[in-house]
Amino acid sequence: MFNIAIVGYGNVGFHLEQMIIPLENFTLKKIWVRNFDHANALFTNNIEELLQPNIDIIILAINDDALKNFSGFLETSEALVCHTSGSIAMNDLPTQNKGVFYPFQTFSKNRKLDYSKIPFCLEANSDKNLHLLMELAKGISNNINFLNSDQRSYLHLAGVWVNNFVNHLYSIGYDIVLQNNIPTKILLPLIEETAQKVISITPNDAQTGPAIRNDQSTLNKHLNLLQNQHYKTLYKILSDSIATKYEKTI
Amino acid sequence: MFNIAIVGYGNVGFHLEQMIIPLENFTLKKIWVRNFDHANALFTNNIEELLQPNIDIIILAINDDALKNFSGFLETSEALVCHTSGSIAMNDLPTQNKGVFYPFQTFSKNRKLDYSKIPFCLEANSDKNLHLLMELAKGISNNINFLNSDQRSYLHLAGVWVNNFVNHLYSIGYDIVLQNNIPTKILLPLIEETAQKVISITPNDAQTGPAIRNDQSTLNKHLNLLQNQHYKTLYKILSDSIATKYEKTI
Numbered sequence: 001m002f003n004i005a006i007v008g009y010g011n012v013g014f015h016l017e018q019m020i021i022p023l024e025n026f027t028l029k030k031i032w033v034r035n036f037d038h039a040n041a042l043f044t045n046n047i048e049e050l051l052q053p054n055i056d057i058i059i060l061a062i063n064d065d066a067l068k069n070f071s072g073f074l075e076t077s078e079a080l081v082c083h084t085s086g087s088i089a090m091n092d093l094p095t096q097n098k099g100v101f102y103p104f105q106t107f108s109k110n111r112k113l114d115y116s117k118i119p120f121c122l123e124a125n126s127d128k129n130l131h132l133l134m135e136l137a138k139g140i141s142n143n144i145n146f147l148n149s150d151q152r153s154y155l156h157l158a159g160v161w162v163n164n165f166v167n168h169l170y171s172i173g174y175d176i177v178l179q180n181n182i183p184t185k186i187l188l189p190l191i192e193e194t195a196q197k198v199i200s201i202t203p204n205d206a207q208t209g210p211a212i213r214n215d216q217s218t219l220n221k222h223l224n225l226l227q228n229q230h231y232k233t234l235y236k237i238l239s240d241s242i243a244t245k246y247e248k249t250i
Numbered sequence: 251m252f253n254i255a256i257v258g259y260g261n262v263g264f265h266l267e268q269m270i271i272p273l274e275n276f277t278l279k280k281i282w283v284r285n286f287d288h289a290n291a292l293f294t295n296n297i298e299e300l301l302q303p304n305i306d307i308i309i310l311a312i313n314d315d316a317l318k319n320f321s322g323f324l325e326t327s328e329a330l331v332c333h334t335s336g337s338i339a340m341n342d343l344p345t346q347n348k349g350v351f352y353p354f355q356t357f358s359k360n361r362k363l364d365y366s367k368i369p370f371c372l373e374a375n376s377d378k379n380l381h382l383l384m385e386l387a388k389g390i391s392n393n394i395n396f397l398n399s400d401q402r403s404y405l406h407l408a409g410v411w412v413n414n415f416v417n418h419l420y421s422i423g424y425d426i427v428l429q430n431n432i433p434t435k436i437l438l439p440l441i442e443e444t445a446q447k448v449i450s451i452t453p454n455d456a457q458t459g460p461a462i463r464n465d466q467s468t469l470n471k472h473l474n475l476l477q478n479q480h481y482k483t484l485y486k487i488l489s490d491s492i493a494t495k496y497e498k499t500i
Binding site for chain 1 (some may be wrong): 314315337354356358359361363365368369371374384395397399401402403405407408409411412413414415416417418419420421422423424426427429430431432434436437438439440441442443444445446447448449450451452453454456457458459460461462465467468471472475476479483484485486487488491492494495
């Protein structure tokens with residue numbers, strides 16, 4: 001039986017709590033938060049409680065800026081201290097036992113997720129520590145991956161493209177239909193199928209649209225429809241990017 | 251009972267065939283293709299067969315460039331001639347009875363789709379013609395919409411953002427992980443959740459990432475990781491676009 005403390009109770013901390021509570025071989029002992037809920041004995045704002053010898057694993061679920069400062073307070077800890085960040089190297093942690101427990105997913109408190117499908121990316125500074133993180137991750141998910149800090153930073157970057165940037169394009173699609181009195185829900189089946197399609201074929205093979213077939217007539221029509229100069233520029237650049245990528249294969 | 255002819259047997263024509271065959275009140279009589287399958291009596295390359303009085307509806311499932319020429323051959327037809335294009339106005343059809351039967355979805359011959367969820371966008375030049383298209387669409391889908399030609403052209407434009415451009419961003423994410431020896435399937439749960447999230451919250455509310463929180467440290471890290479100059483430029487422009495859109499709300 002291993003005892004776990006989570007630091008931070010944002011979107012990741014909240015979901016880590018849900019993931020860990022049902023586990024048989026791991027007990028969630030403490031959640032450190034700046035402003036803590038006095039009515040719930042699980043919560044504390046006292047760092048000393050994290051440094052008790054009964055804590056085996058400390059998972060830092062705080063943002064990258066806070067991570068550096070906070071991990072300094074844990075320097076003397078003998079627990080396995082790990083963070084959940086895509087872009088911070090494991091060796092930035094100052095502790096004797098260290099690792100990374102990076103769930104590659106977007107979390108919101110109000111969205112239920114099937115934790116068993118979340119890709120966990122693990123790294124640790126010893127076989128023993130890696131084995132411990134593996135045991136923890138295996139209780140939660142069937143999708144365990146071993147990435148070093150460099151690979152993880154690239155995966156995080158790829159996540160910005162397929163999540164943050166994709167969501168921004170959704171928002172532009174929404175703006176366009178809303179401005180024309182079309183209900184936004186009309187976009188959902190296409191959004192869903194676009195995502196589902198890449199399960200069976202690669203995005204390169206799935207690419208369609210006026211840019212890849214060099215359909216200047218439709219491209220010009222679309223540029224004329226876009227009143228927002230900013231979106232017009234983005235439309236041109238994205239279309240050029242598609243045309244350039246597939247130039248040799250057209 | 252109404253008889254239907256389809257013109258074209260690309261991705262849309264193929265799926266229209268699957269949609270229409272099971273219908274009780276509509277019979278698929280002919281599929282016109284340039285190079286036809288002699289072994290199958292359904293197929294023809296003879297335009298005269300489309301002009302027979304037993305054909306009630308002709309659905310043009312050909313690309314925008316071919317549409318103008320082909321519809322000219324049908325000028326004398328008394329059938330309801332409709333096209334399936336997002337960006338061509340209904341009035342570009344030269345026939346007496348005309349309409350639009352636009353399924354807002356991405357089609358591939360090798361992808362099965364739940365037709366009942368596809369948004370159909372209908373337009374016709376008379377109540378009688380609109381009613382006929384409605385009967386046809388209702389047999390296929392539960393998602394029927396009435397859009398005029400202007401609205402439909404904007405919807406088509408929105409589709410380029412949420413499908414073509416989104417898929418291009420997937421392909422860049424794939425490139426980044428492949429170059430770092432990470433299996434691409436690690437991206438799929440995030441791609442899927444990003445799409446699912448906008449069913450319950452708007453993309454504006456779902457937006458996260460370094461750009462919206464003005465996290466210069468991560469933005470710079472990512473720009474340094476990107477070796478491809480082209481992707482570097484696109485990363486900057488998309489991040490600026492996100493920062494600009496939410497400037498007032500940060």
